[in-house]
Amino acid sequence: MLKSFKIGGVHPAENKLSAQKAIEVLPLPKSVFIPVGQHIGAPAEAIVQKGDQVKVGQLIAKSSGFVSANIHSSVSGTVKKVETGPDTSGYPKKGIYIDVEGDIWDEKIDSSPELNSEITLDAIAILAKIQDAGIVGLGGATFPTHVKLVPPKGMKADVLLINGVECEPYLTSDHRMMLEHTEELIVGVQLLMKALNVTKAAIGIENNKPDAISKIIKIAYAHSNISVVPLKVKYPQGGEKQLIKAVTGREISSGALPISVGAVVTNIATTFAVYEAVQKNKPLFERVVTVTGKSLKNPSNFKTRIGTSIGELIEAAGGLPENCGKIINGGPMMGKAVTNTEIPVTKGTSGILMMPETEAKRGEIMPCIRCSRCVSVCPMGLEPFLLMTVSEKQIWERAESERIMDCIECGSCSYTCPANRPLLDYIRLGKGKVGTIMRNRKQ
Amino acid sequence: MSKLFTISPSPHIHSGDSVNKIMYSVILALAPAFIWSIVMFGLDSVRVTLLAVAACMAFEFLIQKFILQVKPQITDGSAALTGVLLAFNVPASVPSWMLIVGSLVAIGIAKMPYGGLGNNPFNPALVGRVFMLISFPVQMTSWPAIGTSGVDAVTTATPLAILKEGVKNGQPVFEIFKNLPTNLDLFLGNISGSLGEISVAALLIGGLFMLIRKIITWHIPVSVLISAAIFSGIFWMIDPARYADPIFHLMTGGLVLGAFFMATDMVTSPMNPKAQIVFGVGIGVLTILIRVWGAYPEGVSFAILIMNALVPLLNRFIKPKRFGEVKIQSNKG
Numbered sequence: 001m002l003k004s005f006k007i008g009g010v011h012p013a014e015n016k017l018s019a020q021k022a023i024e025v026l027p028l029p030k031s032v033f034i035p036v037g038q039h040i041g042a043p044a045e046a047i048v049q050k051g052d053q054v055k056v057g058q059l060i061a062k063s064s065g066f067v068s069a070n071i072h073s074s075v076s077g078t079v080k081k082v083e084t085g086p087d088t089s090g091y092p093k094k095g096i097y098i099d100v101e102g103d104i105w106d107e108k109i110d111s112s113p114e115l116n117s118e119i120t121l122d123a124i125a126i127l128a129k130i131q132d133a134g135i136v137g138l139g140g141a142t143f144p145t146h147v148k149l150v151p152p153k154g155m156k157a158d159v160l161l162i163n164g165v166e167c168e169p170y171l172t173s174d175h176r177m178m179l180e181h182t183e184e185l186i187v188g189v190q191l192l193m194k195a196l197n198v199t200k201a202a203i204g205i206e207n208n209k210p211d212a213i214s215k216i217i218k219i220a221y222a223h224s225n226i227s228v229v230p231l232k233v234k235y236p237q238g239g240e241k242q243l244i245k246a247v248t249g250r251e252i253s254s255g256a257l258p259i260s261v262g263a264v265v266t267n268i269a270t271t272f273a274v275y276e277a278v279q280k281n282k283p284l285f286e287r288v289v290t291v292t293g294k295s296l297k298n299p300s301n302f303k304t305r306i307g308t309s310i311g312e313l314i315e316a317a318g319g320l321p322e323n324c325g326k327i328i329n330g331g332p333m334m335g336k337a338v339t340n341t342e343i344p345v346t347k348g349t350s351g352i353l354m355m356p357e358t359e360a361k362r363g364e365i366m367p368c369i370r371c372s373r374c375v376s377v378c379p380m381g382l383e384p385f386l387l388m389t390v391s392e393k394q395i396w397e398r399a400e401s402e403r404i405m406d407c408i409e410c411g412s413c414s415y416t417c418p419a420n421r422p423l424l425d426y427i428r429l430g431k432g433k434v435g436t437i438m439r440n441r442k443q
Numbered sequence: 444m445s446k447l448f449t450i451s452p453s454p455h456i457h458s459g460d461s462v463n464k465i466m467y468s469v470i471l472a473l474a475p476a477f478i479w480s481i482v483m484f485g486l487d488s489v490r491v492t493l494l495a496v497a498a499c500m501a502f503e504f505l506i507q508k509f510i511l512q513v514k515p516q517i518t519d520g521s522a523a524l525t526g527v528l529l530a531f532n533v534p535a536s537v538p539s540w541m542l543i544v545g546s547l548v549a550i551g552i553a554k555m556p557y558g559g560l561g562n563n564p565f566n567p568a569l570v571g572r573v574f575m576l577i578s579f580p581v582q583m584t585s586w587p588a589i590g591t592s593g594v595d596a597v598t599t600a601t602p603l604a605i606l607k608e609g610v611k612n613g614q615p616v617f618e619i620f621k622n623l624p625t626n627l628d629l630f631l632g633n634i635s636g637s638l639g640e641i642s643v644a645a646l647l648i649g650g651l652f653m654l655i656r657k658i659i660t661w662h663i664p665v666s667v668l669i670s671a672a673i674f675s676g677i678f679w680m681i682d683p684a685r686y687a688d689p690i691f692h693l694m695t696g697g698l699v700l701g702a703f704f705m706a707t708d709m710v711t712s713p714m715n716p717k718a719q720i721v722f723g724v725g726i727g728v729l730t731i732l733i734r735v736w737g738a739y740p741e742g743v744s745f746a747i748l749i750m751n752a753l754v755p756l757l758n759r760f761i762k763p764k765r766f767g768e769v770k771i772q773s774n775k776g
Binding site: 007012169251256327330336340359361363370376382383386411425 | 450451561711762
């Protein structure tokens with residue numbers, strides 16, 4: 001039997017429309033808008049000004065703390081302005097506008113396609129390269145990777161997990177990466193193992209990607225300390241806690257970090273970025289983005305420079321479908337709906353999904369019939385119906401004691417509710433409030 | 444940028460499941476038992492079922508429209524389902540006016556005053572049924588004779604009633620059993636009883652359908668049936684001359700109907716598997732207690748209603764297995 005997390009889970013239609021489409025390089029845009037806050041933590045500080053000439057890979061915004069990340073130019077050209085611009089959140093965010101002129105890369109970057117599998121650096125040097133390259137979790141959480149790789153005092157990792165699950169429907173960028181950059185990924189895994197000083201690594205892949213599983217098994221065969229673990233197709237198999245449980249059997253207790261059970265998880269795109277940063281001296285300025293949707297002419301996987309507007313990707317994939325009613329930055333379960341197509345691709349953009357009008361709106365809300373489906377699908381063993389009620393009634397103590405903060409916001413409850421109740425909406429509201437109360441109490 | 448896009452928080456897709464689909468699936472699952480009731484009781488069973496459905500829907504509509512003054516929601520299927528379940532729990536010979544009174548109690552007292560769908564603590568159909576049983580005991584316990592051969596001994600009383608009467612008169616159980624239908628007749632439903640409860644086979648088909656379609660989970664029906672079997676088995680092993688065997692208990696009365704269709708009513712059952720098992724065991728044990736010691740020959744309805752009352756407590760104190768509740772296997776080093 002395939003390994004899996006045990007509690008809850010759902011199985012939405014997979015709709016991996018672009019799974020057979022090889023990664024294509026998106027043509028250079030005319031201009032880019034690179035936000036300075038693309039990660040969890042403090043935004044970077046811009047170090048360029050209007051009129052400055054920049055090259056591809058040049059540092060343009062400097063990390064402003066330990067939990068922060070460098071930002072590099074994804075194009076060469078002239079800085080037009082440093083100002084606010086469109087953001088997925090809907091609020092304007094500060095960033096750097098650059099007009100593209102040519103494609104001149106920083107000399108330090110090794111842009112040759114040859115594999116460099118020789119690991120010469122030690123752990124500290126690897127960590128420094130990762131930090132310099134501005135690498136963050138590319139699965140969507142965008143937590144700075146160098147922070148994750150340095151365990152808090154007194155804790156030590158003993159296993160590295162690579163998240164190749166890609167359990168979100170529609171998304172295929174990690175799948176293609178595993179197929180087309182297998183060798184580089186394995187080098188990336190070794191680099192991360194060295195940086196963490198662990199002796200074993202496991203790559204978890206959902207069983208709906210048999211081609212990727214067999215390809216990685218073939219390449220990883222030479223490395224006895226790297227195992228490949230096929231996982232049952234069940235959402236949210238790629239949730240950090242769920243993946244650790246599925247692969248190692250270890251269960252992270254409420255409120256604790258993965259390191260508390262000795263595990264560190266990074267995703268496929270991040271691992272590839274680590275390879276490029278360390279072996280090729282290439283900072284993080286481009287990533288693979290899945291552009292997809294049922295009505296889209298040509299669902300694709302594009303290697304895209306950070307800062308390119310999502311409109312350019314949509315055009316390249318056949319243009320905005322006539323019946324498009326919603327554009328989602330990310331996957332359909334956890335992605336964010338955006339208001340327009342001028343929003344830039346950032347480090348956390350794994351996919352752009354266009355939903356037809358018929359699927360864009362939610363169904364009519366009915367009374368809760370207490371069917372308990374939300375309880376049975378919750379991968380954290382919570383009671384979403386109850387958390388919604390206590391959040392609605394603002395009973396924050398009860399929300400806390402019913403462990404509202406454990407919610408990973410996977411959306412399985414709202415997805416499954418036959419009465420279309422906005423369970424997760426209210427739980428988010430409650431989490432925000434309870435989180436504030438808990439922080440204030442600590443102070 | 445002229446086009447406006449829909450903005451909403453995630454998730455952006457939905458399973459497609461709906462309240463209506465659930466309600467109508469349960470009604471569909473009751474179809475085999477309904478067909479069997481027509482075979483046994485003829486058009487009377489059609490009369491009773493249609494009347495109960497119509498009455499329940501009509502009362503819900505009238506209450507929503509004129510008393511609560513909200514948009515009527517009777518197409519959600521919940522009122523229709525209450526009607527079907529009420530009909531299944533009465534004799535096919537019940538007078539129409541009594542059934543209408545029962546429907547009014549089910550919808551007008553047990554459901555709508557609490558706030559309608561999703562808010563009632565007690566199973567509406569059972570409240571209606573128990574109200575009828577207490578108010579009209581004669582009509583509610585006179586079952587029509589059935590025309591099939593070999594069952595002339597059972598014309599006006601159910602097997603459970605015969606058993607109760609016999610035990611009261613001091614007859615040993617094996618003597619009473621000579622007058623009772625065989626286990627096969629009980630299983631197929633070749634007996635008299637309330638309209639929809641007689642055929643275990645037909646109910647199991649419906650129950651299986653609901654399990655496969657994931658309308659219900661196994662927890663409640665299985666815990667009801669197993670606990671009833673074990674509990675009645677204990678009595679039977681103590682004194683087989685005074686107590687009937689577990690097979691008999693499982694196949695008679697409304698136990699199977701109750702286990703699959705009444706106890707599993709989503710609104711009035713607990714919200715997690717552990718609590719559901721406690722709930723089911725409670726129903727199984729209480730049913731046998733009432734059958735063995737109670738004044739009534741049958742106890743499923745009362746057992747379910749009693750356990751319905753405990754659901755809020757079960758929900759409060761029995762919690763699902765949380766992720767991360769196990770002790771951390773830390774490797775601090």
